[in-house]
Amino acid sequence: MTGAFYSDDAVNEVISEAHPTGTWVDPHDIAKSVVFLLNAPRGVRGVDLAVDNGVMANSIPDFADTTKIKAVTEEPCCGKEA
Numbered sequence: 001m002t003g004a005f006y007s008d009d010a011v012n013e014v015i016s017e018a019h020p021t022g023t024w025v026d027p028h029d030i031a032k033s034v035v036f037l038l039n040a041p042r043g044v045r046g047v048d049l050a051v052d053n054g055v056m057a058n059s060i061p062d063f064a065d066t067t068k069i070k071a072v073t074e075e076p077c078c079g080k081e082a
Contacts, residue, residue: 019053 016022033051040047050056 019055020058021053023053025051025053 012024015024019025030051033049037047037049
């Protein structure tokens, strides 16, 4: 169903920019992750495995964003004094 997206340069550019690596998630990486989870060590339970080229990790605000966050939220958790 998404095969046409891979060949459309405009769509590919937009989607690729959403990934910190600048590329689509490789379907083989998803398959390898499934194989790992099907054969995971016995101690591995309740794991969320994001196969997203770092999108989720990149969405976490870093220290440079705290000023913007404080201005919007005024929350002490973001560094503004209580």
